[in-house]
Amino acid sequence: MPVPPRPRARIAVLGSANMDLVAYTRRAPARGETVTGEAFRTGAGGKGANQAIAAARAGGAVVMLGAVGDDDFGPRLRGALDSAGVDTARLRTVPGASGTAHIVVDGDGGNAIVVVPGANGTVTELADADLHAVAAADTLLLQLELPLAGVLAGALAARRHGVRTVLTPAPVVPLPDELLAATDLLLPNEHEAEALTGRADPHTAARALLDAVPDVVVTLGAKGCLWAARGKEPLTVPAPAAAAVDTTAAGDTFAGALAVALAENRPMPDALTWASAAAALSVEREGAAASMPERAEIDARAAKS
Template sequence: MSETTVCPKPPKVVVVGSANVDQVFRVVSIPAPGETVMSMGTTTARGGKGQNQAVAAARAGASTTLICAVGDDEFGRLTRDGLSRDGIDTALVRTVDAPTGTALIAVDDSGENTIIVDAGANAALIGLTNADTTALRAADVLVIQLEIPLDTVSAAARIGRAGNTTVILNAAPIQDLPAGLLADVDILVVNEHEAAHLSRGSSGRLDDSDGAAGNVDALAPVVIVTQGKQGAVLHERGSNSIQVAAPRVTSADATGAGDTFCGALAAALAEGMRVETAVRFAVVAASLSVQRAGAVPSIPQRVTIDEALSTGNLGPDSA
């Protein structure tokens, strides 16, 4: 009798979140209130935090499912087709009686951006079906954010926790969170402003002077504070914090970098990487993404991330 080789199941990530179509305007500088500036060009591409994170997880090597809502319109079809091309399971994508979410994004010459989001169909992602629940319980990692109704976010976290799924919450756009939601979160990913808000810091930055650093460990067992071009700080409850530096690169567009970080982090954790190693993997993925314009178009493939990690070469200005 010949031996049967059993292949390990691929790491599975489920993302519950938003799906938008981004309309991006390139400008010399972000307009101030009351100011009109001329665009140097516009592009239309897929976006939304949920979709971005699902694409990042899939391109980083995870078997990925996205639970989201889109409209029965051109942007909805664009979203479904794009997800399928990235190998993402779309069986749980809902079509609702609302337009697909859209975002208007201005990106300046330094790569900084401002974003205005119309939730559209994302606001109709209410409640989770039996099929959704089955998918959540089967996942290695669940990723949620705050561009969909908070009740749905909380329900997904609760189901994931009950199924022993690792629950990652990216608390953006920032808002006050119910204690019950944080209790179901294993890993909280926030930027400095979001961390200070949740920790009731006063300065908007996470540092010892306003007490935020002393409170961040209480938010979740693992808190990761992203710091843009500085990288990220890993806080594990009961351990010293670890600074994970980002390589130096020239930023063309920061849109979607945080989402790339979250999706890559989820994929790395799903395949069994230690948290610190997964954070380093995610920092490199985000550093690669900022060198290209757009959200989804900038998200790197796994082979590119692995090459950058092994060689340290992230582009002409990496160091």
């Protein structure tokens, strides 16, 4: 008897869309210093768009909620999402500038980023059609490059409809109790976990965060990730070996792939291994969206883990 096809994971992403303006340089400048760059590139980015593209390439059926401007960048951002297979019917176009991210990538693949919100700053509430898109999803991905009011509206809608909510708390701001109460999985990196808790040790920080949310995954860069859940022993999943070229959007790649894996009901250890394989592939390539792997590539790398 033939095996029925696996239903596609339904992922809604409520988040930012930015045009990335990326300068590559051997060494990032210190304050007040000018250095000579080696290359400059532009491309679609923003934590929301990044996670949407990552989830779509990982095999999810993805809808993007957010806003772009009516400037030259807006159609380019929408086009990049469309090309990745993301549904942009709920991506608004508003008067003014699109969001931008000004990124410096150094010779070790590290980065420093300044984000100018632009159109993203207009997403303070959700329309009825946005709420319907959230309700139809298996998982809602959230970040903090939109106004907190908009993020909270999405999280509360997801909670009302039994949709899993995964929140990447970046950039770090104090998180309202109401938002934490509507979050199923908090996904900080180790620096964000420390900023939220005041605890430098990721294990200690993760335990502290469990007072507010039932599941925490702390990403640890080249060291992998740490999963902590109420009533369970913490688990550290090592990252696959990777020759880092550009770490921009590695965390977003991880988040998008993890959302797909969880929506497919994979056990958390397997989901984390798969998402880690996706992130490892992304750091071996330049760019944000341009670096994100397809599902077959993730499967192949995860099989080696």
